Amino acid sequence: MLNRCQLIKLYKILSPFFVIVIAWKCLSWLLLLLKGVIFPAPEDVVREFVAYVQGAPIFGHSLAAQTWATIKRWLLGYLLGSLTGLVVGLLCAVSQWLAMALYPVVLMLQMVPGLAWIPVAILVVGIGPETSIFMIALATLPPVTIGLMDGIRGVPPEYLYVSRMCGDSSFRRFFMTQLPAALPSVMTGMRLALANSWRVVVAAEMVVGTGVGLGYVILQSRWDMNYEAAFVCIGVIVFLGLVTERWGFGRLEKYTVKRWGMLNE
């Protein structure tokens, strides 16, 4: 038998799914009753999902191929954006003059909604997989740079005193003191960037005809009236987002800032 503690744990994991399934079921009944609309119920979507997993094609490719296309695009864009964002942040941290010139630009970039870059992206890289990668990178860069900058600016002055007292070079001070002290803020920036980029990858696939990818499938399913496929893709998107968040950043934080007691929880 399960004890009380385990039951609570189980409840914590399962209850959100119950809420989703019940709300969903109610919605599909209501729509059928009031408007005569056939809205796919959870069990239809699960059946469809199982079929896709068993190898049924979904708009010309397997579900795995569609998902992989999105992941690949996202990963490339996110890595590109994060790296550029960190480099820009480092430049700003190294030189006040560069910071004065670059930081406001990054703040402005931050204000541009991801999809507003579509015309720009098409002009710069044309239409193709590069378009969405370009857009994802642009959505990733600002939060990463801002996170790094804010982190470096917020380093407690005592840490810098200690570093100077110990006779650090500015190079050692930066990597041994300022950067680790800024890490929680950098992580927050990268998390924000993750959410940003994940939204952009799906939206970009919808608009820029990529021919393959979860966003593309969601949009195409509208023409085919294959709404189950759309729901399957939404489910996959949510799942992937949660996985990167929990297993990616969760792990990273556990071994760094949480282990060091730098997060107050």
Next chain:
Amino acid sequence: MNKGEVLLEHVTLSWKGADEGRLSVLDDLTLHIQAREFVCILGPSGCGKTTLLHLLAGFQRPSSGRIMVSGKEVSGPGPERAMVFQHSALFPWFTVAGNIGYGLKQGKRGKIEALLRLVGLEEFADAHPHQLSGGMRQKVSLARALALEPDVLLMDEPFAAIDTFNRERLQDELLRIREAMGCTIVFVTHNIQEAVYLSDRTIVLSQRPATITLEQDVALPFPRRRTDQALWQISQKLYGRCGCCTENVGNDSQ
């Protein structure tokens, strides 16, 4: 001038105030501290005690006057003037051993071990600072400062945030360690008993702008007893002589 000797000559410090005028923090301080002397700086909160330590450490420069330590003018921070901060300022991303050895270049391991033994934290070498109590953290902070083999140890209200029992224990450990290390100590506090118990000489600062209102020698041999009548008499005298401090009487925790 001997190694560990400290000399402040007509040191003043003022900042640009809000309304055109200048905010005077330290006003014409002149002070001579002997090598190996333990001097406590006593004064009310906000009177410029910490600022005075920052000047000695070289984190700040005086507006005028000069500060000499071991015969050299202070022009910036350096390992010969190591500081212990009020809130320890340990790096959370390093272990206890990593923090103690932060400023060391060679012979790291042996030195860290010796310092851990000195402050009695051998078992905590691999712990991270957030896992330690406040008192232990201050011991690590002290060990980190001692690792630099300073001529002068600067301590900024290091035990102010620690409960009375542990504070008294830390005070005794500090006195023991002082015997072992033999560096000059400048110790800032707003606690009169602490100042009298620890120091060879207590300097009382006035409200801002800080000037020296009293220099009190505490010519009692170590080890001292906290209940010693002579110690009490000196404390009483300080209570009476520095009105600015009476508000802090019995204020143990902060």
